[in-house]
Amino acid sequence: MPRAYVPLPARRPYACRVHQLSPIADRAAAPATLPQITAGDLAWRPATLDDVPRVTALNNTIAEADGAPYRETEDETREELGAAWRDLEHDSLLGFDADGDLRVTAFVAWFPGDTTTVRTFAFGGVHPERRGEGIGREVLAWQLARARQILAASGKQLPARIGTYAEDDDPASKHRLYLHAGLEPRRYFSDLKRPLTGDAPAIPQVELTGSLRLVPFSPELDDAIRLAHNDAFRDHWGSQPQTMEQWTNGRSEFAPEWSYAVVDDAPDVAALLADEATDASTRAALDAGAPLVVAYALNSRFEADFAVRGYTFGYTGILGTRRAYRGRKAALAALAASMRAFADAGMEAAVLDVDTENPSGAHGLYASLGYTKEHGSTMYSIEL
Template sequence: MKASRDDDPRVGLDGRLSWRPAGAADLDAWAALIARTAAVERPVWFERREDLAQILESRKNPTAGNSVLGFDVQGVARAYGRITKNPDGEKALGFGCVDPAWQGTGVGSGLLGWTEARTRQRFAADAATRAAARLRLFTEQQHTHHSALFEGRGYRIVRYYSEMHRPLDGTLPEPILDDGFELVPFGPELYEAVRQAHNDAFRDHWGSEPRDQEAWAFVVNDPLARPDLSAVVVERAGGKVAGYQLASHDAQSAESRGFTEGYTELLGVRPEFRGRGIARALLANAMRRFAAAGMDKAALDVDSENPTGALALYLKMGYVAVNSSMAWDREF
């Protein structure tokens, strides 16, 4: 059967721009577009060239079918969108931006339409997926133009997140563990064991999906990853991973934010080891590692409804909320 134009997600894209999937030859233009947008919108974090190069390596979500870049007549990239989806996942995640000079012209609405259409295609193609097509988008609270666009398209807020900071210029807590546990460095020999521990620790977390080896490679090989600021807690008897703290550091963000931070990307404790002070010890150790590396603050993000009581722990350890973000969902 011949496909109709309605099956092509590019149909709704703005005709003033020339659209194509993102490729290796577009890295500089793609990164420049995101940087121009970030200079105006000032997000906490944004993708840089090295992040985009890593995205191009994905086998599950190749940019050839899951991304689009729009160029003006001068060949300048003005908008981009992409989605990711696990083959058996219950949601797709959408990402993108529009050059500030082109915002308010309808480009963003058309780009969101492409994202939705591609999401429906991915769900239709993934035989393992039984759920209705769902697209999840994220925005920071200060980006009200994003929120207005999402709300107008029928999205609803399904989760709130808080970015939290903890100054490192005062007395820092001691990383105290029971005698049955040992805190060890994080290195390649522990990558697979920590991946399995992560999937175990996050199986009861809202929105979390198991990470396979490709997804985990994105974590451990992230351009901002700092294994030297990370740590793992293992059982002395048997060496089973009980918990972990994986850290990153964005040196460039210090220029715009006015301070340096060590950021806890992932913190997890296996269910059978919770309530034994492991998360606290990992955070205390992280603070000391960050301070020794010259950081001003320890930072992390937390789901406002985290089932493990993480928010209460962070507050008790001196973290304070400094920024909010939201997850938006729409089902098709």
Template sequence: MTTTSLPPIAERAAAPVDVPLPDPSLGLTWRPVTRDDVPALSALVTRTEVADGVPYRTVAEEIDEKLDGEWRDIPRDTLVGLDADGVPRAWAEVDQPPGDTRVVRAFVGGGVDPDWRGRGVGRAIVAWSHARARQVLAASGKELPARIAAYVPDEAQDAARLLTRSGMTPVRYYAEMRRPLDAPLPDAPTPDGVRIVPWAPEHDEGARLAHNAAFADHWGSEPRNAAQWVHGRSMFAPTWSLVALDGKDQVVGYLLSGRYEADWEVTGHSAGYTDLLGVVREWRGRGLASALLAAVMAVYRADGMEYAELSVDTANRSGAHRLYTGLGYAVYASSAMYAIEL
């Protein structure tokens, strides 16, 4: 079905007029998330991650930045359930990125305290988040294919079952990969005509434009506007980040890293994490991505890191999975995107 033959987004989204709060008979008081909730909400998220056995930890700074974003309506897009003592026991959120131009997406997320599972709380927050997601999709006014989506680590089987019962199905799979840095680093020279330099603020807009160009033909990727590009950088590691410049000093490749120290205790090792890596179409097939990865491995190792890590879409048509395997990366965890297509 072509975009022009799709029914109107308002019709496809089938958004409710109101999104009622979950039933108080569940034993929780419901309201939007506020900044004051961040410490207690962070503790709740940690409890869920420990119970699910995921190989990472989400820290308070990452939760706090979720409340940023000029496009977000936090009072309507977030929900927290408090017990009789005011302790958060469940939460949910919806985010509709404003830059979407090919598929308009509403991402849903949340969780339930392990001690409160099996009481219907999970079903209630999934129902709330889907209703709100339909509202934001309809309100976008974008006559595009639409998607309600959620990322679920393979370890979180409770969440996977909840989403499946809600009508969501896994549509894409992702692998977390890592490479030891005590092994010899790959020989991946920088191709002629470009130079790899440390990231600097003056390169950031060029990196954003290069990212949008590099991922224009990737499934599930949408352009990021300037506000989206800088959002969610609480763990950004500028000294571990690189850009590739052509002879005109235009950014034609980039590698942005994160420093997720809270994960190191869980995994048992330190690591530099490649959050974003891309090369514009004109420079693909020349070894630039390999050169960026080899260069950042040297940076990570010089800073005492034991591993280099990254994530990859296993069905990526650019051959990224093969590239990473060839450079010594191996899979250590995986996740899936669950979705409802509208």
């Protein structure tokens, strides 16, 4: 699946209105039964982990046909489909033709850590040779119906979202399909590239002040980085807290040797505990004397994408700064160290994705560092 399917940054637009919401079961309006898919005369069944090779192959066939800037590995697919909270029996469908070849995938994902907005996401696709038969329309109807069932069953009296993504270069028919189904363009993302070779600008040297210290990623800091991430993205639209199970899922391409954190060796614990904006999990960590990570850059090496893009690169998947530490260049220090690690490993570029309406002004920061847009994508959603 495109990496854009990983849900990205978010504000808390509805927190003050939760008490005004009708019950989630009413808003979701879940059907008692799911619609049948009759178009294309295909045989349907749920996916299993044994289907990982064929799902990966179909995803890559679709990506190649649509000119997508990525390819998928079987390890990535296995992590996505094998997450502990996934229910493939009820949340997936595979469509096979008369010869037994996979021609369609349909998945609906949800996330256990959601606390301010309960979310579902639809993803999948139709083989390019089977487009134009009405299959995609019926598959999307099934996905939306299943998403409504999941939301209703969650019992969470929160704002709710059914979302999906489309690359800007995807066929116009895909965008029209989403619009026709009632999904609205809600958020726009830019895929940015920053050259590291030739006449590329020098990677900035960032001096940290006070008791802030840049350190390489280590497993011992992993949970502290997760807590920093949950704090950093509390005011970003679409973001929800991640459990440790979610946080560590999907790391087949993770490059710990390219990843960094900034820790505060002498945090003002009293001030942080007195600040009502400090979340409960961070309070617990401070009380326990755990390391306080204040910024981080976690990076990956997507080798399957190198030939597609035409250059080698390091990918910054997650970058952030605790809200209390913004303005101290901590994330910039982690990003600069990441770029230097990419360059030292012989990578030709640094790549990342950003929400174009990111409230921390990240888009401007990346532009100042030499990042420019290469691709884009749109998140479509139904807000309930």
